[in-house]
Amino acid sequence: MKIRVRYRDNRRELKRGTARWFGISVTMLSMAAVALLSALLTIRIAIHASEVEVPNVAGLTVDEASDKTHDAQLNLTVENRFYSTTVPAGRVLSQLPAPGTSVRKGWHMRITESMGPQRATIPDTIGMDQRDAAAAIRRASMELGTVAHLPAPGPADVVLAQTPPPNAEGVDKPEVSLLVSQPFANAPRAYVMPNLVGLSFSVARARMKEMNLPLWAIVPQSAPAAVPAASPDGAVVGDAAPAPAPVVIAGPIASQVPVAGARVTAADNPHVTMTKGYSAPAPAATPTPALPGTPLPTLTQPAAPVVRVPPAQH
Incomplete structure (x- = not known):
C-alpha cells in the first residue's frame, strides 16, 4: 500500500500576511x-x-500706566521713587520688563516713579539718637535706609555718619542711611599675625610685645640620660638616677601658630616652634666638700632666651 504525501506551498500567504502587518x-x-x-x-x-506684549508706560502718570497695564491684563507695582530733573513728578521714570517684551498674562510690571527735582533738604542727624534721627528723616518726607552699626566709645545708638551727607544736593533717592554706634564687645582686641619664621625668639617676642600679645616657644629636646646615684662616701649604690637636663640653646623659629596673616588675639595663645640649636652642659650638682672650708663652685646661667611651653587649651 502506497501513501502519498502532498506538500502545500504557502509562501505566498506568508508574504501577504507580512505585508499586511507591516502596513x-x-x-x-x-x-x-x-x-x-x-x-x-x-x-x-x-x-x-x-x-x-508689555506696553510702553514711560512718561505716563501712575494712574495712566495702571489703566494701560490693566487693559493688557498685567499687574503694576511701583517699586522705587527717584528724583529726576527731566521727568515731572508723579510720572513713570522707568519700567521693567522693557516695552515689547512678551510675558504671561498677570505678570507683575515694576515701575519707578519720578519725584521731580530734589526739593527736600537732607537733615543733619549726626550726633542724634537713632530714634530721633529716624523721626527727623520722616519729617523731611524722606525714608530711612540701611542702618549699620560700628563699635565705638561712648553711648550706644548714636549716629556717627549718614549717607547722603547733610544738606547734600543732586540726590537720586529720598533715602538716608545711618551708621550707628554700638558698645565694644567683651571679645579681646584682634591683630594680624606677623611672619615670625626665621627670626630669633627675642626679635619675635619684641614684635609681639608691640601688639601687647604674649608669645610662647616650644624647643625640641631629648630626654635626659640616667646616671648612677652615689653614696655619701662616693660609692655607687641603688638604681640609676636621672641626670640634670641640659640647657637647650634655641635656634631660629621654624613654624608659628597662628600662621602669618591670620587674625590673632591673646586668647589664641600664639606660640612658635624653635629649631634645635645645640645643648649646653647642665649646671653640675653641688658636690659634697671633701674637707671642711672648701669653697663651693659658682654656677652661671647660659645666655639664652627663656623658653616656655604654652599651657594646655581647655
Whole structure:
C-alpha cells in the first residue's frame, strides 16, 4: 500500500500576511506621529495665547500706566521713587520688563516713579539718637535706609555718619542711611599675625610685645640620660638616677601658630616652634666638700632666651 504525501506551498500567504502587518504598523506609527505633532501645536498655541506684549508706560502718570497695564491684563507695582530733573513728578521714570517684551498674562510690571527735582533738604542727624534721627528723616518726607552699626566709645545708638551727607544736593533717592554706634564687645582686641619664621625668639617676642600679645616657644629636646646615684662616701649604690637636663640653646623659629596673616588675639595663645640649636652642659650638682672650708663652685646661667611651653587649651 502506497501513501502519498502532498506538500502545500504557502509562501505566498506568508508574504501577504507580512505585508499586511507591516502596513498596519506603519499606519499606527503615522497616527502616533500626527497625534504628537497635534499635541505640540496645541500646547504652543495655548502658550502663545496666554502671552501678551508689555506696553510702553514711560512718561505716563501712575494712574495712566495702571489703566494701560490693566487693559493688557498685567499687574503694576511701583517699586522705587527717584528724583529726576527731566521727568515731572508723579510720572513713570522707568519700567521693567522693557516695552515689547512678551510675558504671561498677570505678570507683575515694576515701575519707578519720578519725584521731580530734589526739593527736600537732607537733615543733619549726626550726633542724634537713632530714634530721633529716624523721626527727623520722616519729617523731611524722606525714608530711612540701611542702618549699620560700628563699635565705638561712648553711648550706644548714636549716629556717627549718614549717607547722603547733610544738606547734600543732586540726590537720586529720598533715602538716608545711618551708621550707628554700638558698645565694644567683651571679645579681646584682634591683630594680624606677623611672619615670625626665621627670626630669633627675642626679635619675635619684641614684635609681639608691640601688639601687647604674649608669645610662647616650644624647643625640641631629648630626654635626659640616667646616671648612677652615689653614696655619701662616693660609692655607687641603688638604681640609676636621672641626670640634670641640659640647657637647650634655641635656634631660629621654624613654624608659628597662628600662621602669618591670620587674625590673632591673646586668647589664641600664639606660640612658635624653635629649631634645635645645640645643648649646653647642665649646671653640675653641688658636690659634697671633701674637707671642711672648701669653697663651693659658682654656677652661671647660659645666655639664652627663656623658653616656655604654652599651657594646655581647655
